[in-house]
Amino acid sequence: MMLAVLNFKNLVDFEEQLQFLDDLSHADVQVDLKISPTLPVPNDFENFEIISQNLTIKERTVGEISPSVLHHLNISTSFIGHLERRKSLNEGLLIVRKRLENALENDIKPIISVGQYSNLELVTEELDILLKDQPITKPIIIAYESLASTEMGRALYSIDEIRDVHNKIREFMTTHYPAIDYQLILGGHMDEVGSPIANAIGYDGVLIGDRYHTLASFQPVLNVLNNLSR
Ligand SMILES: O=C(CO)COP(=O)(O)O
Secondary structure, three states: OOEEEEEOOOOOOHHHHHHHHHHHHOOOOOOEEEEEOOOOOOOOOOOOEEOEOOOOOOOOOOOOOOHHHHHHOOOOEEEEOOHHHHHHOOOOHHHHHHHHHHHHHOOOEEEEEEOOOOOHHHHHHHHHHHHOOOOOOOOEEEEEEOHHHHHHOOOOOOHHHHHHHHHHHHHHHHHHOOOOOEEEEEEOOOOOOHHHHHHHHOOOEEEEOOOOOOHHHHHHHHHHHHHHHO
């Protein structure tokens, strides 16, 4: 089954997000769909999973989402170091590592985002900095995102490029972290055209941002994802 992660981001009106969730709860969803609204809401929908956009560090701090809040909402998956968050808030990899430690300690499945640099070698270096010596014993999700494509609002990569990234990350994980069970997803202007290509290359799923604000606008993508999952 394809994995599809939908991330609403902070500029999408929250009422609109709630309406989208409600409409989706009545829709035909065949794909493993995970959705992160700006504010986490209880994970009690039947045909998709609510996940968190962020998770705090272990030390005492203010204004961030704690594992306890997520457990209360029955949420068990969270983004760790989403690329745009890291860039806009100038957040370095060491703090992302601390978020990951907190996720692992509290049984929260991390979606680890990489792709800060477009250079292939740097993608696996970034991944290595995050994974090194972390006690990962349960499945994780690795999201590679073409950050430039998200920022520019169009697909800036060629099929060869996203295939190279896919093969490089798979090879790196097999060589350096053979014990880690992971799903690899692709982000960066993914839509009804890009999703089948990602699937054909071998990605386990796609990461989609805030370009769709209503079920009606998302429906063509959902139809394609449903078909890929059947
Ligand atoms: O950042 C993303 C998802 O979190 C991807 O955004 P786009 O789908 O708009 O490129």
